Each structure stands twice: as structure tokens, then as C-alpha cells.
Amino acid sequence: MTQTITPSHTEEIVKFGQRSLTLEEVVAVAKGAKAQLQVSPAYQEYIQKGARFIDSLLAEEGVVYGVTTGYGDSCTVTVGLDLVHELPLHLSRFHGCGLGEILSPMQARAVMACRLSSLAVGKSGVSYELLQRIETLLNLNIIPVIPEEGSVGASGDLTPLSYLAAVLVGERDVIYQGQRQSTAEVYSELGIIPLKLRPKEGLALMNGTAVMTALACLAYDRAQYMAKMASRITAMASLTLKGNSNHFDDILFAAKPHPGQNQIAAWIREDLNHHEHPRNSDRLQDRYSIRCAPHIIGVLQDALPFMRQFIETELNSANDNPIVDAEGEHILHGGHFYGGHIAFVMDSMKNCVANIADLIDRQMALVMDPKFNNGLPANLSGATGERRAINHGFKAVQIGVSAWTAEALKQTMPASVFSRSTECHNQDKVSMGTIAARDCMRVLQLTEQVAAAALLAMTQGIHLRVSQGELCQASLTPSVAKTLTQVSADFELLTEDRPLEQVLRQTVEKIQQAHWEVCH
Structure with a gap:
């Protein structure tokens, strides 16, 4: 896009x-x-x-x-x-x-x-x-x-x-x-x-290194937002599944003090109104895509500081050759054009972001399947009575999510290890930083598509819980309630099958513009 x-x-x-x-x-x-x-x-x-x-x-x-x-x-x-x-x-x-x-x-x-x-x-x-x-x-x-x-x-x-x-x-x-x-x-x-x-x-x-660095700046901005968005989606998935909010308890996370991971857990905990509604389901332990979400999203959150350091150092460097020291009257021949730091950041970032796509894909699979979604209709269809037989809800969207996730995962092979010898073996070891950055942008696009689908699906799931009397609207935290209101402004609940392409595209665009308020 x-x-x-x-x-x-x-x-x-x-x-x-x-x-x-x-x-x-x-x-x-x-x-x-x-x-x-x-x-x-x-x-x-x-x-x-x-x-x-x-x-x-x-x-x-x-x-x-x-x-x-x-x-x-x-x-x-x-x-x-x-x-x-x-x-x-x-x-x-x-x-x-x-x-x-x-x-x-x-x-x-x-x-x-x-x-x-x-x-x-x-x-x-x-x-x-x-x-x-x-x-x-x-x-x-x-x-x-x-x-x-x-x-x-x-x-x-x-x-x-x-x-x-x-x-x-x-x-x-x-x-x-x-x-x-x-x-x-x-x-x-x-x-x-x-x-x-x-x-x-x-x-x-x-x-x-201006092209790879430029893409890295834009990618960082989107990845940072995606960590927050994935945390909000996880909270909404937990509500949809009647999950156990004890999985995000602050005492639990004090025992494994990765700061980024614990920040993600805190965001999810705050979204779930943890101390008022600690446990809604009969399961002592939710499946990994809910229970371990802070550990998965947290890898990106913990990596962001070093990624920023690498990107901003490159951004503010003289990275051509030769370097001209006019005051000391030196011409210094070197290799500052080598984009290894940006390549490493982009290869690392696309790995972290693709793992978030995979996480949300698994959450989507759980909420769609009556065997795992704690009593919700198949594919989150809102159809009732005899209309249920011909309506399929988010079935195809979930297939799309699986396709986008698979493509994102396929892009995670590190580009930096595919150095080529070029230009008569003068450039005999190169960074592939720009290819890594382009890969990362593609992974972000695919993950944003996965997140857009999940926002719609979890909004539908929570409304189904409310309509069934299993969740009280008033018990929702202001943060989750606001997201539901924002999403619902564009998305009419799915009671009869209809094409969702346009609302998906619109939601992806709003994610890329950081439109949804997911900051805590």
C-alpha cells in the first residue's frame, strides 16, 4: 500500500x-x-x-x-x-x-x-x-x-x-x-x-546509506506502533475468549524483568481491568497465543532502544567515502558507506514484527473455532436463526490472515547473510541493508493487514459477548471501550455476509497513520 x-x-x-x-x-x-x-x-x-x-x-x-x-x-x-x-x-x-x-x-x-x-x-x-x-x-x-x-x-x-x-x-x-x-x-x-x-x-x-536509513526510520515508527496495537488486540482477544487476566499479573512479571516485555504485560493488564475481573473462563491456563503474548511482543519492545541507537547514529553520520577533514586537511579513505548496522536492525525488526503477525494469526484461529472460543458462533458470525446456515462471518478473512502471515514469515530470512561480490571484486563484501529494509517494510505491511483483520474480528467478538450477556459493556476499560467505538465507526457488525475488502483497506491505512489511540 x-x-x-x-x-x-x-x-x-x-x-x-x-x-x-x-x-x-x-x-x-x-x-x-x-x-x-x-x-x-x-x-x-x-x-x-x-x-x-x-x-x-x-x-x-x-x-x-x-x-x-x-x-x-x-x-x-x-x-x-x-x-x-x-x-x-x-x-x-x-x-x-x-x-x-x-x-x-x-x-x-x-x-x-x-x-x-x-x-x-x-x-x-x-x-x-x-x-x-x-x-x-x-x-x-x-x-x-x-x-x-x-x-x-x-x-x-x-x-x-x-x-x-x-x-x-x-x-x-x-x-x-x-x-x-x-x-x-x-x-x-x-x-x-x-x-x-x-x-x-x-x-x-x-x-x-540514505535509502536504507530512511526506510529504517519509517519502519521503526510503524513497528513501535505495532507493539502497542498488538497489545491492545491481545487484550481484546482475551475478552473475546473469556480469558484469564492473571496471566498478566505484575507480581508474575516481576519474576522475569525484561523491561519491554513487562511494559507489554502492563498495557494488556491495564486494558483488561485485571484486578476487577481476573478470570472469566474455566481454563486455568489460556493457550500460548494469549498467555505468552507479552513474551512475544516484548521481544520487539525490548529491541527498540538498540534499534533506535543504530538508526540514529547512522542518520547523523558522514557515511560516504572519502571523508574530507578540511580543518586538519586530510582525505581519509574508508568504508563508512557500509550499511551493516542498518541491515542488522532491519533483519532483526522484520523477525520481531513477523512474530507478531504469527501471534495475532493464532489468536484469530482461536476466536474463529467453536472448539476453542468458549461458546461463540463459528467464524464469529452474527447471523441468527435459520440465517446461520448460509452465513460464514470471518471465515475467508481468517484464511487471508493466514496467507498474509505466511508471506511475512517467509520474508524473515536475513538479507545481510546474502552478501555478493560485485564490481570486479572491489565490492566483495556488501551489507544488503537496503534489501533488508525493503523486506522489513513488506513484513510491516503484511502485519498491519493481519492487525486490521484482528481489530475487526475482536470488535465483533466482544460485541457478541455483550449481546449474549456474558460481558458487561460497563465493565470494559475506557481504553478498550474507546477502541471499540473507533472501530465501530467504520465497521458495522457482521450479521450478514458482505465483502470486507474496503473496510479492511481503510483499517490498514488508519493503522499506518497511527489513527487508533492505543497509547496508555
């Missing part, structure tokens, strides 16, 4: 330069917040000093990778000073071979924010004018069309980032005013003069 830019963040301003960004700020820019580059004379001079240092090396006929040499394995090829200024343009052009779907406008804006953040560190030898141009594109909402396939995650996201570089020089296509248009035509309409990339600027734009 393609996410669109919503207007809610358009008045927000995110500042770049001489400060660290949070991943929430990247998400805000992705959703339409304005970018504001540091304008102080001291900061402008700091950035320009790096560009001038590159110029001085050229004047002295110094050898700088990617400036006076070819790229990658071609680093032994000397480029004459008369051709140096053409080299960045060639880098952007020969990498124009991306395929697959294009990044959504939100994702592409996040990429621009991440690249601006990295270049604004001031260790890439670029001009202040280049930073200003990215700021301008963001604020005019001129978004490069970036194909999502073609990066192995080292030397960074070369191919997808070439589409940003190309737009800066007035080439390829952009999304502007909701339409795909030629960059040259948009620039002509707005009176924008294409940049001429200085030596090192093509390499600085492309040789970094």
Missing part, C-alpha cells in the same frame, strides 16, 4: 546542520514537514571550507579517489584535470539503472532528509549551495522518482541515490503536485537553475 503525504505536519519545521536529528524528525519530514538548514555564517563557512579544500587539492594535482580517479575498481584510472568536472555527472548517469517499484513520496522525502542530514555533518567536501538545493526541493515538495531496486548496501545506495543526484542537475523525473513530470520541465516552470555538481559532490550524494 502506497502511503501518501498528509498535511498534518506541513507547519512543522525540522532543522538541519550542527545538530543531531531524531528518527521522528525524519518521519515528520517524510510526512511533509519543512526543512530548515542552519544559516549562520560560521556554519556556512564550515561547509564551504570542505569544498575549498577539494579545490586546493585539484590545484596542487593531488590524487583523491572519485575526484581525480575513476570509481570503485577503477580507482587506479587517473582522470585528467580537464575532465574532473564531468566525472560527477557520469557517476549519476551510469547508475541510472534502477528497477522495481518506485519509492512512495513519503519514502523519497525521508531519503532526501537522511542525505541532507549526512552531508550537513560537514565531512563530505560539498558546497553549502548543494545543501540548500536539497532543502529547496523538500520545501517545494519536488520529489525525485527513485526505483527501489538496485542497491547492495555498499558502496551505499549508489543506484537509488543517483536519482536524487540526477534531479539536482535537472535530469530524470520528479513527483510534483501529485504528478510524475520531467525534472527539466518543473525547473523551467519554477525558474530553478540546475546545479553543476562540483568535484566529489556526485560521490558524496550517492555513496552513502
